[in-house]
Amino acid sequence: MNGIFDFPQNLIDLANKAENDANAEFKKIDTILESCTQRVLHSFVKNRVSEACLVGSTGYGYGDMGRDVIDKVFADAFECEDALVRHNFVSGTHSLSTALFGVLRPGDIMVSVTGEPYDTLGEVIGIRGNQGDGSLKDFGVKYDQIELLSDGSLDIEAIRKAALSAKMIYVQRSRGYSLRKSISCEEIGEVVKTVKAVNPDVIVMVDNCYGEFVEEHEPTFYGADLMAGSLIKNAGGGIARTGGYIAGRKDLVELCSYRLTCIGMGKEVGCTLGENREMLLGFFYAPQTVANAVKSAVFASKLFTLMGYECIPDSNEIRSDIITAIKLGNAELLCAFCKGIQFGSPVDSFVTPEPWDMPGYDSKVIMAAGAFTGGASIELSADAPLREPFAVWMQGGLTYHSAKLGIMNAANEVLKLTNGK
Numbered sequence: 001m002n003g004i005f006d007f008p009q010n011l012i013d014l015a016n017k018a019e020n021d022a023n024a025e026f027k028k029i030d031t032i033l034e035s036c037t038q039r040v041l042h043s044f045v046k047n048r049v050s051e052a053c054l055v056g057s058t059g060y061g062y063g064d065m066g067r068d069v070i071d072k073v074f075a076d077a078f079e080c081e082d083a084l085v086r087h088n089f090v091s092g093t094h095s096l097s098t099a100l101f102g103v104l105r106p107g108d109i110m111v112s113v114t115g116e117p118y119d120t121l122g123e124v125i126g127i128r129g130n131q132g133d134g135s136l137k138d139f140g141v142k143y144d145q146i147e148l149l150s151d152g153s154l155d156i157e158a159i160r161k162a163a164l165s166a167k168m169i170y171v172q173r174s175r176g177y178s179l180r181k182s183i184s185c186e187e188i189g190e191v192v193k194t195v196k197a198v199n200p201d202v203i204v205m206v207d208n209c210y211g212e213f214v215e216e217h218e219p220t221f222y223g224a225d226l227m228a229g230s231l232i233k234n235a236g237g238g239i240a241r242t243g244g245y246i247a248g249r250k251d252l253v254e255l256c257s258y259r260l261t262c263i264g265m266g267k268e269v270g271c272t273l274g275e276n277r278e279m280l281l282g283f284f285y286a287p288q289t290v291a292n293a294v295k296s297a298v299f300a301s302k303l304f305t306l307m308g309y310e311c312i313p314d315s316n317e318i319r320s321d322i323i324t325a326i327k328l329g330n331a332e333l334l335c336a337f338c339k340g341i342q343f344g345s346p347v348d349s350f351v352t353p354e355p356w357d358m359p360g361y362d363s364k365v366i367m368a369a370g371a372f373t374g375g376a377s378i379e380l381s382a383d384a385p386l387r388e389p390f391a392v393w394m395q396g397g398l399t400y401h402s403a404k405l406g407i408m409n410a411a412n413e414v415l416k417l418t419n420g421k
């Protein structure tokens with residue numbers, strides 16, 4: 001293959017049309033970007049972020065200025081009381097798990113109101129995995145779930161009933177790797193209102209992975225008590241090299257900090273090594289990076305719709321996450337798409353992705369990721385299980401114009417297989 005960006009004229013024409021069609025949505029994305037950037041910059045200024053905050057600590061990390069300031073910056077930008085932002089969170093799952101174990105107690109009932117939670121939470125809750133591993137279930141925390149209605153909306157009546165006896169109502173904002181809609185922050189606000197009306201003590205917790213800065217405000221603004229996410233997705237802006245966060249009500253964040261470190265020590269300990277600068281810089285960039293990822297998602301959706309494929313979400317749905325699913329219809333096209341994305345990546349572009357038996361999946365999975373940070377899905381990436389409905393889930397894009405090239409590359413590979421068919 002010569003000249004990866006020598007696209008055939010018919011693809012260039014389609015891409016121009018897709019970009020034109022996307023203009024109105026791009027404008028809306030820029031409005032959200034402006035508002036989120038203002039809030040983030042404001043929180044840096046208000047909390048007097050200084051050069052000294054960029055330097056890390058070692059050992060116990062007592063009095064680490066940077067660590068304390070990062071917590072405050074996140075809390076203000078997310079319009080909530082407190083946050084726990086640490087490089088020691090190894091992933092989004094770890095942040096979520098820490099939050100669940102932090103606030104739930106034996107006998108409590110946790111109710112997921114968006115159907116089955118993201119795959120990796122299954123073992124944490126105890127609906128999968130081995131008895132005795134120490135899941136919430138092993139500790140006597142009961143679990144129940146309410147499915148989304150057939151149109152993808154929340155079953156408010158069932159949620160109201162469940163709230164009478166629940167300790168926690170759990171909402172997953174992003175579609176994850178399903179074909180359902182993402183849940184908007186306003187819908188989360190409606191859940192909050194509904195459940196607090198019948199049980200003011202119930203905790204509304206949100207899995208906010210892939211959601212940060214996609215809308216003007218976060219779930220905490222709409223009354224969610226607690227939320228958690230990953231720093232190698234939206235909130236790290238493509239700069240943070242690892243980490244996660246929990247944010248929300250002060251008393252609950254405190255409990256979570258006891259689970260992350262020790263009871264009694266909580267947030268007061270934990271050295272930051274050299275991570276403060278990347279965490280602050282990444283959070284500063286995050287609204288911009290997320291806007292680029294959402295624009296990339298909209299472009300992909302417009303382009304592949306023009307090519308005749310069903311894309312989810314469709315263009316008039318309110319986006320609350322950065323994911324786009326494209327139903328390509330067969331395994332060969334999924335592999336071609338991933339090959340194209342990989343080939344248009346800044347790192348490991350020369351690698352050809354192969355389907356493999358990923359643990360926890362009942363079919364082979366193919367993935368494309370050429371990222372500066374291992375596994376960072378705020379960078380342009382794609383995943384596809386080779387099974388019905390033969391859809392690829394695509395997300396990320398550190399810069400819109402580079403992601404556009406990656407997506408055009410994927411489209412080119414798909415067109416090569418389907419031209420004349």
Ligand SMILES: *Cc1c(COP(=O)(O)O)cnc(C)c1O
Binds near residue numbers: 092174175207
């Ligand atoms: C990615 C993700 C998680 C888990 O995050 P990891 O960092 O992969 O552990 C949880 N929930 C949702 C919706 C996600 O997208």
